[in-house]
Amino acid sequence: MCGIVGYVASADRVGAPRALDVLLEGLRRLEYRGYDSAGVATIADGQVAARKKAGKLVNLLDEIDQAPMAPARVGIGHTRWATHGGPTDENAHPHLGDGSRLAVIHNGIIENFTVLKARLVEAGEVFESQTDTEVAAKLIGQFYRGEAAGDLTEAMRLAVNELQGAFTLLAVHADAPEQVVAARRNSPLVVGLGEGENFLGSDVSGFIDFTRDAVELEQDQIVTITADDVAIIGFDGVPATGRRFYVDWDAAAAEKGGFDTFMEKEIHDQPKAVEDTLLGRSDAAGRLSLDELRIDPQDLKEVTKIMVIACGTAAYAGHVAKYAIEHWCRIPVEVELAHEFRYRDPIIDSNTLVVSISQSGETMDTLMAVRYAKEQGAKTLAICNTNGSTIPRESDAVLYLHAGPEIAVASTKAFLAMIAASYVLGLYLAQLRGQMFAEEIGDVMADLGQIPQKIQQILDQADPIRELARAMKDTPSVLFLGRHVGYPVALEGALKLKELAYIHAEGFAAGELKHGPIALIEPGQPVFVVVPSPHGRHSVHSKVVSNIQEVRARGAKTITVAEEGDEAVTEFSEEVFFVPETQPLLMPLLTTVPLQIFACALAAEKGYDVDQPRNLAKSVTVE
Numbered sequence: 001m002c003g004i005v006g007y008v009a010s011a012d013r014v015g016a017p018r019a020l021d022v023l024l025e026g027l028r029r030l031e032y033r034g035y036d037s038a039g040v041a042t043i044a045d046g047q048v049a050a051r052k053k054a055g056k057l058v059n060l061l062d063e064i065d066q067a068p069m070a071p072a073r074v075g076i077g078h079t080r081w082a083t084h085g086g087p088t089d090e091n092a093h094p095h096l097g098d099g100s101r102l103a104v105i106h107n108g109i110i111e112n113f114t115v116l117k118a119r120l121v122e123a124g125e126v127f128e129s130q131t132d133t134e135v136a137a138k139l140i141g142q143f144y145r146g147e148a149a150g151d152l153t154e155a156m157r158l159a160v161n162e163l164q165g166a167f168t169l170l171a172v173h174a175d176a177p178e179q180v181v182a183a184r185r186n187s188p189l190v191v192g193l194g195e196g197e198n199f200l201g202s203d204v205s206g207f208i209d210f211t212r213d214a215v216e217l218e219q220d221q222i223v224t225i226t227a228d229d230v231a232i233i234g235f236d237g238v239p240a241t242g243r244r245f246y247v248d249w250d251a252a253a254a255e256k257g258g259f260d261t262f263m264e265k266e267i268h269d270q271p272k273a274v275e276d277t278l279l280g281r282s283d284a285a286g287r288l289s290l291d292e293l294r295i296d297p298q299d300l301k302e303v304t305k306i307m308v309i310a311c312g313t314a315a316y317a318g319h320v321a322k323y324a325i326e327h328w329c330r331i332p333v334e335v336e337l338a339h340e341f342r343y344r345d346p347i348i349d350s351n352t353l354v355v356s357i358s359q360s361g362e363t364m365d366t367l368m369a370v371r372y373a374k375e376q377g378a379k380t381l382a383i384c385n386t387n388g389s390t391i392p393r394e395s396d397a398v399l400y401l402h403a404g405p406e407i408a409v410a411s412t413k414a415f416l417a418m419i420a421a422s423y424v425l426g427l428y429l430a431q432l433r434g435q436m437f438a439e440e441i442g443d444v445m446a447d448l449g450q451i452p453q454k455i456q457q458i459l460d461q462a463d464p465i466r467e468l469a470r471a472m473k474d475t476p477s478v479l480f481l482g483r484h485v486g487y488p489v490a491l492e493g494a495l496k497l498k499e500l501a502y503i504h505a506e507g508f509a510a511g512e513l514k515h516g517p518i519a520l521i522e523p524g525q526p527v528f529v530v531v532p533s534p535h536g537r538h539s540v541h542s543k544v545v546s547n548i549q550e551v552r553a554r555g556a557k558t559i560t561v562a563e564e565g566d567e568a569v570t571e572f573s574e575e576v577f578f579v580p581e582t583q584p585l586l587m588p589l590l591t592t593v594p595l596q597i598f599a600c601a602l603a604a605e606k607g608y609d610v611d612q613p614r615n616l617a618k619s620v621t622v623e
Contacts, residue, residue, distance in 0.1 A: 002033065002035060002078060002079055002080050002081050002093075002106075002107045002202065003026075003027060003030025003031070003033050003035060003077075003078065003079035003201075003202050003205075003206065004030075004076075004077070004078055004105060004107055004168060004170060004189070004200065004201060004202040004206065005022070005023050005026035005027060005030070005076065005077040005078075005199070005200065005201055005202075005206040005207070006075070006076045006077075006170045006172075006180040006182060006199065006200030006201070006225065007019050007022045007023060007026075007074065007075055007076075007180070007197065007198075007199055007200070007207075008073065008074050008178065008179060008180055008197065008198055008225050008226055008227050009073045009074075009196060009197040009227050010073070010196040010197065010227035010228060011073065012196070013073075013195075013196035013197055013227065014196075016073050016196075016197075017044075017071040017072050017073040018071075018073075019042050019071075019072040019073055019074055019075035020040065020042060020064075020069055020071075020072060020075065022075075022199070022207075022210065023040045023042075023075050023076070023077035024040070024057075024060075024061070024077065025209055026077060026199075026201060026205075026206040026207055027040075027057055027060075027077050027078075027079050027206075028057060029205040029206060029208060029209065029251065029254070029255065030079055030201075030202065030203075030205050030206055030255075031056075031057060031079065032205070032255040032256075032262075032407060033079065033081070033202075033404065033405055034081055034404070034405020034406075034407065035056075035079035035080055035081050035405070036054065036055070036080060036081060036082050036087035036387070037052065037053060037054040037055065037079070037080045037082070037087050037088070037089070037091070037092035037093075038052065038053060038055075038056070038057050038059070038060040038077075038078065038079045038080070038092065039051060039052025039053065039060065039077070039078050039080075039092045039093050039094050039105070040052070040060070040064075040069075040075060040076070040077040040078075040094070041075060041076050041077075041094040041103035041105075041172060042069055042070075042072035042074060042075035042172075043072055043073075043074045043075065043172050043173075043174055043177045044069070044070040044071060044072040044073075044177075045070055046174055046177070047101075047174055048096065048100060048101055048102070048103050048172070048173075048174050049069045049070060049072070050094050050096065050103055051063050051064050051067065051069065052089060052092035052093060052094065053089055053092060054087050054088050054089050054091075054092055055087075057079070073177075073227070074172060074177055074178065074179070074180060075172065075180075076094060076103065076105050076170045076171075076172055076180060076200075077105070078092075078093040078094060078105035078106075080092055080093050081387070081404060081405060082386075082387030083109055083132070083387060083400065083402055084109070084113070084130060084131045084132040084133075085129055085130030085131045085387075086130070086387060087387060090128055090129045090130075091129045091130055091131050093105040093106065093131075093133060094137075095128075095129060095131065095133050095134040095136075095137040096137060097134075097137035097138045097139075097140055097141025097142075097144075098140075098141030098142075098144055098145060098173070099141075101141075101173060101174040101175065102137060102140060102141045102144065102171060102172070102173045102174075103137070103171065103172050103173075104133065104136055104137035104140060104169060104170065104171045105133070105169070105170050106132075106133040106136055106167055106168065106169050106170075107167065107168040107187050107188075107202055108165060108166040108167035108168060108185075108186065108187040108276075108279075109132065109165045109166055109167070109276065109279045109280045109402060110132040110133075110135060110136060110163050110164065110165045110167055110280075111164040111165035111279060111280040111282070112162075112163065112164040112165070112284070113132035113135040113136075114283070114284065115284050116135050116139060116162065116163075117135045120135065120138045120139065120142070123142065125138045125142070136159060136163065136167070136169055137171075139159045139162065139163075140152075140155050140156055140159045140169075140171055141155075143155040143158040143159055144173065150175060152171060152173050152175075152176045152179065152181045152224075153179075153181050153222060153224045153231075153233070154237075155171075156169065156171055156181045156182075156183050156222055157183075157222055157233070157235060157237055160183045160185065160222070160235055161235055163185075165185075165186075165279055165280055166185060166186035166187045166275070166276060166279055167183070167184070167185055167186070167187055168182065168183070168184045168185075168187040168188065168189045168202060169182060169183045169184075170182045170200060178226050178227065179224055179225065179226050180200060180224075180225050181222065181223070181224045182200050182222065182223050182224075182225075183221070183222040183223075183235070184217050184219070184220075184221060185219065185220050185235075186219070186272075186275065187202075188202055188203060189201075189202065189217045189223070190202075190203060190204055190214050190215065190216050190217070191214060191215040191216075191217070191223060191225060191230055191242065192204070192206075192207035192210065192211045192213070192214050193211060193213040193214065193215065193230065194210060194211045194213075196227055196228065197210075197227055198225040198226070198227065198228075198229075198230060199211065199225075200223070200225060203254070203257065204247045204249075204254050205251070205254040205255045208247060208249075208250075208251045208254045209251060212246055212247040212248070213244075213246060213247075214244070214245055214246070214247055215230060215232075215242040215243065215244050215245075216242055216243045216244075216245060217232065217242045218240065218242060218243070220234055220235040221233070221234055221235070221240055221242065222234070222235065223242070260604070261408065261600070261604070261610050261611050262407040262408045262611045263408035263410060263412060263500075263600050263610045263611055264600060264610075266406055266407070266408055266412045266413045267412045267413070267459070267593070267596050267597060267600060268459055269404070269413050270412065270413045270416050270452075270455050270459075270593065271452035271453065271455045271456045271459075272404075272452065273401075273403040273404065273413035273414075273416060273417045274403075274416050274417060274420050274448075274451055274452050274455065274589065275452040276401075276402045276403060276404070276417075277401050277402055277403055277417040277420040277421055277424075278420060278424065278445070278448055278449060279402065280402075281424050281445075286438075287431060287438075288424065288427055288428040288431055288441065288445075289428070290381075290397055290398065290399050290425075290428060291398050291399055291400045292392070292397060292398040293397045294396045294397060295379050295381075295396045295397050297432055299379060300353065300379070300429065300432055300433075301432060301433050302351055303331060303351055303352065303353045303379070303429075304331070304332075304351040304352070305331065305332050305333075305334070305348075305351065305352050305353070306325060306331055306332070306333045306334070306352070306353045306354075306355060307333070307334045307335075307336055307341075307346065307348060307352060307353070307354045307355070307373075307378075308321055308322065308333060308334070308335045308336065308354075308355045308356075308357065309336050309337075309338040309341050309354060309355070309356050309357075309366055309369045309370070309373075310335075310337075310338055310356065310357040310358065310366060311337060311338050311339060311358075311363060311365050311366060311620065312411075312495065313410075313411040313414075313415050313418075313492060313495060314357040314358055314359065314363075314366075314411075314415075314418060315335065315337055315338075315357070316415070316488040316489075316491050316492045316495070317357055317415055317418035317419050317422060317488075318335045318355070318357050318422070319335050319487070319488035319491070320419050320422060320485055320488050320489075320588050321333070321335075321355070321357075321419070321422030321423075321425070321426065322334075322335050323484065323485050323585060324422060324423055324426045324485075324585050325422070325425070325426040325429065327426075327585060328426045328427060328429075328430040328435060328436060328444075329426060329429045329430045329433060329435050330435055331429070331433075336369075337365075338356070338363070338365040338366040338368075338369040339365040339369075341369040341372065341373075342368065342369055342372035346376075348373060348376045348377075348378045349376065349377055349378065350377045350378065350379070352373075352376075352378040352379070353378070353379045353380075353381060354369075354370065354373040354378045354379065354380045354381070355380075355381050355382075355383065355425070356369065356370050356380065356381070356382050356383070356384075356391055356395065357382075357383045357384075357418055357422075358382070358383075358384055358389075358391050359384070359385045359386070359401075359406060359411060359414040359418070360384075360385070360386050360389060360618070361382065361384040361385070361386040361389025361390055361391040361392050362386070362389050362390055362391070363391070363620055364620060365620065366391060367390055367391050367394070370382070370391055370394060370395060371394065374394070374396075379396050379397075380394075380395040380396045380397070381395055381396060381397040381398070381399065381425070382395035382397070382398050382399070383399045383401070383418060383421045383422065383425065384398065384399075384400060384401065385400065385401040385402075385403050385405075385406070385414055385417065387400055399421050399424065399425055400421075401414065401417040401418065401420075401421055402417075403417035406618075407611065408610065408611045409499070409611065409612055409613055409616045409617065409618045410496060410499045410500055410599075410610070410613060410616075412596050412600075415492065415592065416455075416589055416592065416593075419588055419589055420448065420451070420589065423444070423448060423585075423586070427441050427444060427445065444583065444586075447582055447583050447586060448586065450582070451582065451586065451589050451590070454579070454580040454582065454590055455589065455590065455593055457580055458579055458580075458590060458593045458594065459593070459597075462594070462597050464575075464577070465577060465594050465597045465598050465601065466597065466598075466601040468559070468575055468598065469597075469598050469601035469602040469604075469605055470601070470605050472526060472602060473602065473605045473606060475503065475526055475602075476503055476504065477503060477504040477505070477525065477526075478494070478497055478503065478504075478505045478526045478527075478528065479494075479505070479506055479507075479508065479517070479520060479521075479525065479526070479527045479528070480493045480494045480505065480506065480507040480508070480527070480528045480529075480530070480595075481507075481508055481509075481510040481513065481527060481528070481529045481530065481544070481547055481551075482507065482508075482509070482510060482529070482530035483509060483510040483511060483530075483532055483540050483543065483544050483547075484532050484536075484540055484584070485532070485584070485585060485587055485588050486510075486530035486531070486532050486544075486587070486588070486591060487507070487509045487510070487530075488588065489530045489587075489588050489591050489592050489595070490507035490508065490509075490510075490528070490530050491507035492507070492592060492595065493505075493507060493528060493530070493592070493595035493598075493599070494506050494507035495507075496595060496596060496599035496600075497598075497599045497602065499599075499613050499616060500599045500600060500602070500603035500608065500610050500613055501599060501602045501603040501606055501608065502603075502606075502608065502613075502614070506520075510529070510540075510543070510544050510547045511540075511543070513547050513550065513551070514550075518550065518551070518554070521551050521554040521555065521556050522554070522555060522556075523554075523555030523556075524555060524556075524557060525551075525555070525556045525557065526556070526557045526559060527551050527556045527557065527558055527559065528559045528560070528561065528595065528598075529544065529547065529548050529551075529558060529559070529560045529561070529569075529573075530560075530561050530591050530595075531544050531545070531548075531560050531561065531562040531563070531566060531569055532544060532584060532587070533563050533566075533581070533582075533584040533587055534563065534566055534568070535563075535581075535584065536584035539584070541566075541568070542568075545568050545569060545572070548560060548569060548572045548573060549572050552572050552573075557574050558572060558573045558574055558575075559573065559574060559575040559576075559577075560573040560575070560576050560577070561576075561577050561579065561591045561594050561595070562576060562577075562578055562579070563578065563579060563580075563581050563587070564578045564579065564580055564581055565578075565581065566578070577594040579591055579593070579594070
């Protein structure tokens with residue numbers, strides 16, 4: 001999500017003090033990650049100096065010009081992608097603790113911040129923001145003054161052992177002007193090794209202009225950097241080591257994590273994107289909760305119909321949501337293209353819940369549909385990736401993806417995050433309406449929690465998919481078939497090829513094959529088939545296997561995406577890409593990934609810009 005930079009230099013290093021310059025250059029390098037505010041904190045003359053501003057980095061630079069900072073050798077910097085609390089000056093990082101002598105920046109989500117904040121308020125702490133980060137700052141400050149007895153590393157260790165969720169934390173203290181202390185759990189952090197100076201970054205982009213020698217921290221580790229030393233311990237206080245490596249990318253490649261394109265990077269970001277979407281969804285009592293709920297829960301219990309409105313990829317995520325919500329909640333769900341919604345006089349009333357899905361939260365078609373729904377008295381809920389954007393602000397409830405910015409125009413990680421968020425919504429409504437037992441919801445959430453590692457398995461075994469793309473470089477047309485939740489996956493697979501490779505591609509419901517589309521099959525025609533799990537209670541697996549046989553008999557080149565162990569498809573498929581087993585309703589989170597990899601690789605083989613496809617924009621802000 002956000003960008004993080006830390007820096008320490010010795011007093012006798014040539015060019016010191018230059019902390020502010022290093023921090024600002026690192027933040028500039030990290031702008032590609034997307035952000036909505038920026039800030040820095042330095043230690044000089046025994047004081048913490050902090051500047052932060054909502055908006056782009058230029059706003060922070062203007063703030064520093066108006067209120068200059070003293071030269072410093074130690075500091076931390078941050079670009080924020082809003083999660084808890086809107087993109088405002090107050091919510092921007094750094095946040096202060098211990099009487100403003102401590103500054104903290106943070107990537108990730110602290111799941112139990114509400115409980116901790118209540119405890120800290122009771123202890124007399126005063127909060128100035130709506131963020132979970134300020135809770136960490138106050139907590140570290142409290143330990144620094146007390147149990148840690150002025151040891152910043154120990155204060156960090158005590159604090160992180162009380163935090164739940166995913167986080168990278170960096171802290172500096174006026175009383176410890178020669179060090180930066182950082183900790184990581186489920187959120188990346190690397191150390192840059194210099195001469196008479198050391199660096200920290202959320203990735204190597206933060207310090208690539210200054211050093212290429214780096215150390216990657218392992219899970220649940222704390223690092224204390226000084227100008228001449230890097231000391232690592234575990235959360236248990238036991239000395240530890242990180243993994244040292246050399247960065248052989250240039251600065252441009254570093255922004256893409258070493259991948260050739262942002263889209264490749266974002267495809268590989270998907271395990272974390274799904275993980276972050278699922279984080280922090282339970283309250284102190286263990287019940288599912290939404291990010292912002294301005295609807296009386298009793299009103300949600302009385303909802304008699306749900307309408308999902310979205311466009312493009314988001315609409316296909318909505319189709320997956322329909323299957324899950326109807327199954328778990330027993331509420332009828334309709335999926336509407338947002339640009340058609342208000343022009344057909346839809347039947348909605350106060351017992352209708354209109355769910356909008358938009359990565360940017362600014363999609364004009366969807367925004368106008370939300371406004372129309374509100375005019376008709378419907379309740380509105382937004383699933384969105386951009387905190388503080390228009391659609392969430394104007395909706396009655398919000399479920400944020402927390403997937404981090406998506407730079408490539410064609411959506412990949414946001415699509416999976418939208419599906420994951422839709423599952424959370426379905427389970428939340430089932431909980432609220434008493435349609436599922438708590439144990440059943442817990443089982444589904446546990447299975448969802450295993451999805452990130454299963455996506456990683458697919459990514460680790462993706463070379464055969466890329467080889468197929470190279471072999472199909474000159475293919476003029478590709479068809480996709482799917483059934484049940486595999487149908488919207490087929491639609492999304494076709495859309496990715498259209499967007500990226502500029503070839504004819506169509507997705508069909510497999511059951512429709514005999515009703516017309518089979519006429520398109522001729523010798524050599526590639527057909528991707530998304531095969532449903534054979535383990536579902538009402539599985540249509542055998543019917544889809546019959547579809548594979550039907551097109552194969554007419555000369556099609558059959559390529560299947562199937563569950564591990566599904567040997568029924570191998571006899572009739574020229575290529576099979578297996579994905580790990582999961583609940584049948586959750587399969588789209590896995591079966592989509594090979595199709596994304598294929599589309600990206602095919603477009604690259606054709607020499608196209610996969611990050612900026614022709615004629616397309618990331619956010620459609622006109623109707």
